[in-house]
Amino acid sequence: MARIVGRRTSLWATSLLGLCLIGPLAVFTPLGASLALAAAGLILGLVAQLRANRLAARCDKLSGEVDVLSQRLLRIETVARAIAEQQVRAADAGLPADRPEAAPDTSSLSAGIEEVTAEIGLLSGIVRELAAVVAAQDGEIAGLKAAPPPPPARAVVRAEARPEPRSLQVAPPRRPEPTAPPIPPWTPRAPGRSTPAIRDPERDAALLEAFDEQGLEVHLQPVVSLPQRKVVSYEALARLRVAGEILSPEIFVPVLERHGRTTDLDRRMLQRVATIARHLAGRGSQAAVAYGLSPRSLFEPGFLRSLGRLVEGEPDLSGRVMLALPQASWRSLDAEQAGALADLRGRIGFILDRPLDLRLDPLALADRGVAQVKVPADLLLRPGSYQTLSDIALEDLVAAFARAGIRLVADGVERETDVPDLIELDVPLAQGSVFAPARVVRSEVLNAPPPEAPEPVPTPNEAPEPPQRRPFRDFLRRAG
Template sequence: MVPVLGRYAGLLTVALLGLVVFGPLAVFLPLWSALTLGAAAAAGSGLALSRIAALKARCEKLSGEVDLLSRRLLKVETGAAQPRPETGEPALRAQIEELTVEFGLLSGIVRDLTNVVSTQDAEIAGLKARPEPAPAPPAAIPALVAAAPVAAPVPTAAAPLSDWTQAAPPPRSPLPPAAAAVPPRPIPPQPVSVRPIPPPRPAQDPEREADIIRAFEGDGLEIHLQPVVSLPQRKVVAYEALARLRIEGRDPAAAAEPDAFLPVLERQGRTTELDRRMLQRAAVVVRHLARRGSDTLLTYGLSPLSLFEPSLLRDLGRMVVEDPALAGLVIALPQASWRSLDAGQRGLLAPMRGRIGFSLDRPDDLRFDPLELAALGIGQVKVPAEMLLRPEEASRSLSDIAVEDTAAALARAGIRLVATGISDEADIPDLIDLDVAFAQGAAFAAPRPVRAEVLTALPPEAPPPPTEPGPERRSFRSVLRRAV
């Protein structure tokens, strides 16, 4: 109450004086009273207008200051959003590496398109050079049709996997010279130009890369096997197929590991070709194990880039459907690839479930969902021993499940845990304490090449050719669609 009265004390005083002074004047001198009230009202109006003008000037001044502050704040925020000089260079380097990979994949597409066009040109030239047959009498035409031979496709280096594993029977009669000059060839699969998963390292030594490509295109690629044993019995229960490359100029007794040549093949867009050749040899080894009556599995780690090549997955699915002996083959993919599968890739992998096995390897962390992995058809998880024995060194790899319970949680979902990279015998008892039932590493056996007589085994008997085969015709639009 007191602050209110103190604020309006002047007005109350003037009002009381006006009531005391002008009250009697209004009774005795009404005219003078009216004039006095009018003058007082004019004075009050003038004071109010002056106060309003002062307040308006202050508001405009405050508005200008707020506008100035807002412009300064916007300038500060814009400057803070700009990348710092020290962070711009790594980002630019990463973009350059990604562009390098894109150019490598595009060069692979152009190379394959060139092969397709040259093959079609050769076939067209052969058809044009073929002499026209002499007209035969009407009665002899049915006999010529019945005696026409069936041309067998010639498998090439880029043929589908089913053509690699099954050889076509020889023709029943020799071909005419003009027709035998240009044998029909299947169109090689085209790589898909997509952004790779991890960008490879930039080129360092062009001469060394040329040696690697020369060895890869020649006979330098080999398949080595490293056993997977059970603990504590150390009985061999599976093998892992590993790619090795013998490069000219190096020690002939040693072969280069994937870390030495895989980045070069990724830059050149040749990883899919590597997987095709390795899968061909892995299939031969699996059939050899099946003929011996062994239930030993063979695992091969597929490159993440091959997931973006639909023809490879389709050929692999067709091969496992046509050959039940490949039930011992297990396809391994990195944890990041399993997590990023799209609908198309899931649809291509679904027909293989139950016919071959799937495995998860190269994990980034230990956050495994056993039910989700089982729903994908994964029956094996391979984890480096360092992540199991020393998880505190990589805290980001820890999961909600304790390390001691990881093997049991996976086993309840029908998934077996394999510890890899074991080179020290002292780590084996610790792994047994963690209930790890399977292990792999140099402590048990080093990777060794497959015997030559196994790889040169005869392929399985091919089915009889169709009675009336027709030439396979592909439009150039379909070739471009497969390339894109």
């Protein structure tokens, strides 16, 4: 304790002495005072670094001593087990316990126990001293990270009293006018190697022709629970078949964007997603089907309002059709888009996909109806390769999502060795080629007719409506 107090007192005395020297120096030569203050900060930083290195060395030494202690405890347990087995064998042989053949020599065991007890006491003292040193070091580092003190008031008064020449006076800068947030680009999250967009007009015409005909396919990739690996939902991925070749979205989506057809793609995919969800519900499955929506479709007038008709009149499909929006779209929603998504809540589920970072607010996302958050597995297991991370630990972030009712999905799991690490992080859901690749949906499932609405049964108190008379001109128009 005396050493810690002495260090703090020396730091305070040095700081006070530096301020007493830098204060008068700042009055006469502000530049020299700034350089002196910077040099003092550099020296203090080097001192803190040296102390941190010394503390790390002591921690390594303590870790080695703990390893030696664990080895001795393991040796003692082995000796005790051997003694117990010898006593059992003596009892089985019928030898009395007080005979020399049956009573082992326990002097070495007692000496070993006393030695281990002494070392435990010594290590406990070292740990307490190390904890005190770490606390003092943290306080000193926090003080060094604090902002430097402002310059003396006398120098500030002189600077303010000096008039500014009129030739150097400029008007205050104008504030930039607020502009609408840019539309984030659509980066489809599809497996496979990304291929640059082909800008050949003939190739574009072939892609558009295949898109307008029967070339659009739907592939499903399951999302499984951990550790059971049970399928809980599916993700619908768009594929385009051109001349027997299956193209990923990285190839044909840029062509659709240049021709303004991404909204048509989303409409057709969502209709097929609803058909697949209806097929799964008819088979008694509880799995939902999700689709990654293009951010450009959010700006299409009336597009979000029309999504409610996908599950209208079908209570069995409530929550089975899910929309995945990238994090950039969730952050740039305007009032109209937020209102349209709020009207869809309860009928269509929402997913946050393609995150830019992990600075997420689980409660705010839960208020918007987000049920799942998809995060790449590399971002969860190897966060050092990403620049922007969360302010809290990953374990706490997973627990925060669980408390808010949001399920975290580890996306893009490509290695079997990553699965135990995800289970250790308590990640509930996962998706990737390790569990199952994306497979095409059969045409008979997509071509199934929609269920017919049941005819209303008139109540006993309600008379049937009389037949309406139609003009003869309507009959001729229908016949023609």
